[in-house]
Amino acid sequence: MRDPRRDPPAAKVAPKAVVGRVSLYLRQLEHFERQGRTTVSSSQLGESLSINNAQVRKDLAFFGQFGYPGVGYRIEELIAALRHILGIDHEWPLALVGLGNLGRALLKYRGFRSRGFHIVALFDNDPEKVGQTFDGLTVEPLEALRKTVSVRMVRLAALSVPAEAAQRVADQLVTCGIHGILNFAPVTLSVPSGVSVVAVDLSVQLEHLAYKVQNTQGGISYAG
Amino acid sequence: MRDPRRDPPAAKVAPKAVVGRVSLYLRQLEHFERQGRTTVSSSQLGESLSINNAQVRKDLAFFGQFGYPGVGYRIEELIAALRHILGIDHEWPLALVGLGNLGRALLKYRGFRSRGFHIVALFDNDPEKVGQTFDGLTVEPLEALRKTVSVRMVRLAALSVPAEAAQRVADQLVTCGIHGILNFAPVTLSVPSGVSVVAVDLSVQLEHLAYKVQNTQGGISYAG
DNA sequence: TAGATTGTTAATCGATTAACAATC
DNA sequence: TAGATTGTTAATCGATTAACAATC
Numbered sequence: 105m106r107d108p109r110r111d112p113p114a115a116k117v118a119p120k121a122v123v124g125r126v127s128l129y130l131r132q133l134e135h136f137e138r139q140g141r142t143t144v145s146s147s148q149l150g151e152s153l154s155i156n157n158a159q160v161r162k163d164l165a166f167f168g169q170f171g172y173p174g175v176g177y178r179i180e181e182l183i184a185a186l187r188h189i190l191g192i193d194h195e196w197p198l199a200l201v202g203l204g205n206l207g208r209a210l211l212k213y214r215g216f217r218s219r220g221f222h223i224v225a226l227f228d229n230d231p232e233k234v235g236q237t238f239d240g241l242t243v244e245p246l247e248a249l250r251k252t253v254s255v256r257m258v259r260l261a262a263l264s265v266p267a268e269a270a271q272r273v274a275d276q277l278v279t280c281g282i283h284g285i286l287n288f289a290p291v292t293l294s295v296p297s298g299v300s301v302v303a304v305d306l307s308v309q310l311e312h313l314a315y316k317v318q319n320t321q322g323g324i325s326y327a328g
Numbered sequence: 329m330r331d332p333r334r335d336p337p338a339a340k341v342a343p344k345a346v347v348g349r350v351s352l353y354l355r356q357l358e359h360f361e362r363q364g365r366t367t368v369s370s371s372q373l374g375e376s377l378s379i380n381n382a383q384v385r386k387d388l389a390f391f392g393q394f395g396y397p398g399v400g401y402r403i404e405e406l407i408a409a410l411r412h413i414l415g416i417d418h419e420w421p422l423a424l425v426g427l428g429n430l431g432r433a434l435l436k437y438r439g440f441r442s443r444g445f446h447i448v449a450l451f452d453n454d455p456e457k458v459g460q461t462f463d464g465l466t467v468e469p470l471e472a473l474r475k476t477v478s479v480r481m482v483r484l485a486a487l488s489v490p491a492e493a494a495q496r497v498a499d500q501l502v503t504c505g506i507h508g509i510l511n512f513a514p515v516t517l518s519v520p521s522g523v524s525v526v527a528v529d530l531s532v533q534l535e536h537l538a539y540k541v542q543n544t545q546g547g548i549s550y551a552g
Numbered sequence: 553t554a555g556a557t558t559g560t561t562a563a564t565c566g567a568t569t570a571a572c573a574a575t576c
Numbered sequence: 577t578a579g580a581t582t583g584t585t586a587a588t589c590g591a592t593t594a595a596c597a598a599t600c
Contacts, residue, residue: 117540117543117544118539119566119567120536121567122567123535123536123539123540124532124536127529127531127532127535127536128516128532130535131514131515131532132516145580145581145582146581146582147581152516153516154516154518156568156569156570157569157581158568158569158570158571159567159568159569161581161582161583161584162567162568162569162583162584164583165582165583165584169582169583171581171582171583172575172576172581172582173574173575173576173580173581173582173583174575174576174579174580174581174582175576175580175581175582176580176581176582177582189539190535190538190539191535191538191539191541191542191543192535192538196538205433205436205437205438206433206437208433209429209430209432209433209434210433210530212429213429213430213530214429215514215530215531216530216531216534218531219531219534219535221531221534221538259541260534260537260538260541262534283541283544284537284538284540284541285537286533286534286537290355290439291355292352292356292376292377292378294378298544299544300537300540300541300544301537302533302534302536302537302540304528304530304533305351306434306437306439306440306528307351307439307440307442307443307445308348308351308352308355309510309526309528310440310443310445310484310486310510310526311347311351311414311415311416311443312344312347312348312351312526313484313508313509313510313524313525313526314414314415314416314420314445314484314508315342315347315413315414315415316341316347316508316524316526317415317483317484317507317508317524318415319341320341320507320522320523320524343590343591345591346591369556369557369558370557370558371557380592380593380594381557381593382592382593382594382595383591383592383593385557385558385559385560386559386560386591386592386593388559389558389559389560393558393559395557395558395559396557396558396599396600397556397557397558397559397598397599397600398555398556398557398558398599398600399556399557399558399600400556400557400558401558
């Protein structure tokens with residue numbers, strides 16, 4: 105019922121790198137679809153993302169057989185399949201914890217909503233912030249976490265609190281039933297098994313850029 | 329002159345994964361230093377970050393010999409060495425291009441400045457934005473890019489423009505002498521060799537989190 | 553000294569790429 | 577059919593981990 109081709113070979117969790125590339129494939133496929141294309145080959149898809157064509161086929165084959173020999177991949181069909189695989193063929197209610205500058209920016213960020221992630225609750229421990237309204241949502245104290253998470257069936261949280269508070273708040277999130285944390289605080293969170301964390305550290309990324317620029321004296325390519 | 333231990337073994341560019349971990353080591357070392365500690369072993373440093381101790385030693389050994397057998401690493405000394413290696417022992421002037429919600433958040437984000445990255449110029453193509461002042465900086469049109477980049481010796485740019493504009497603006501940045509781009513737009517940029525790009529795609533990260541949560545039925549650990 | 557811990561080699565593991573029979 | 581392209585196996589490459597002599 106869910107896809108027209110053969111089923112996935114196994115129920116193993118894909119390696120991190122594969123999942124990341126699948127997100128990129130999906131984005132590029134949507135781009136091709138908007139251009140009116142209907143099929144794409146692994147070579148074309150790979151070239152547009154600077155990824156080897158065998159890698160594209162192998163990544164996709166991890167989840168099942170989606171291609172047509174001699175033809176390539178049907179774009180519309182592959183988009184639907186990848187959305188299902190990534191779990192973004194439905195909406196994800198999202199809690200945003202920490203309404204500092206970064207938090208407020210995340211709230212306004214369009215990229216989340218357009219991928220099915222809806223921020224449905226705001227939390228902050230600062231009494232100045234509690235009760236304030238941003239984008240139609242009222243900031244609640246962390247004490248309200250358990251109730252709101254349960255009522256709104258929230259499984260994911262974006263964490264944009266200061267580094268010192270991050271682990272403590274993460275513990276609360278876990279206790280209140282959150283299953284996944286997108287962590288913007290510059291600390292390595294420790295969470296129990298069964299809870300997922302993805303870290304987004306902007307400074308680490310910028311430091312990497314500085315390193316690359318410093319170690320590139322013209323002529324060598326580092327387009328990664 | 330620059331560090332008290334033996335010099336690096338070679339001048340090769342470190343793999344991406346190594347550089348990312350070195351940023352994490354540095355952050356954790358700074359944390360230990362604030363706690364008043366003076367030395368740390370690879371096991372202790374690794375444990376605090378969920379990284380194997382052999383990996384810690386190997387990563388550091390890539391850049392030189394910093395440790396003392398039987399003692400570990402002297403924290404103050406290692407911090408200085410890693411700052412130098414990452415190229416953040418000096419300030420990096422940074423241009424911010426695109427003053428939408430995300431751009432304005434990046435401008436206010438403290439994490440950059442505290443790591444030595446100073447936003448010194450703002451650019452946007454929107455006539456509504458040009459001339460406006462944010463945090464004491466006036467938004468300039470992209471036509472002013474070349475002059476400002478050269479006058480202020482800017483080598484790095486954070487790019488937070490809409491996806492449709494990203495490649496075009498990136499081309500301009502490169503033409504005007506930018507050497508490194510921190511790309512927040514959800515597209516894969518194509519740049520000439522000698523120019524570095526680091527992509528930060530918040531939706532990709534959130535999709536990864538959704539995938540992990542969806543594929544974790546309690547009991548299995550995914551603390552990555 | 554004895555104990556601790558490094559830097560490094562060798563072993564293992566996983567990820568990427570090339571090659572090609574099977575398929576449309 | 578001939579040409580194109582898949583899925584997959586085998587070969588390659590790189591990254592991680594274990595083990596240990598060297599060192600303080």
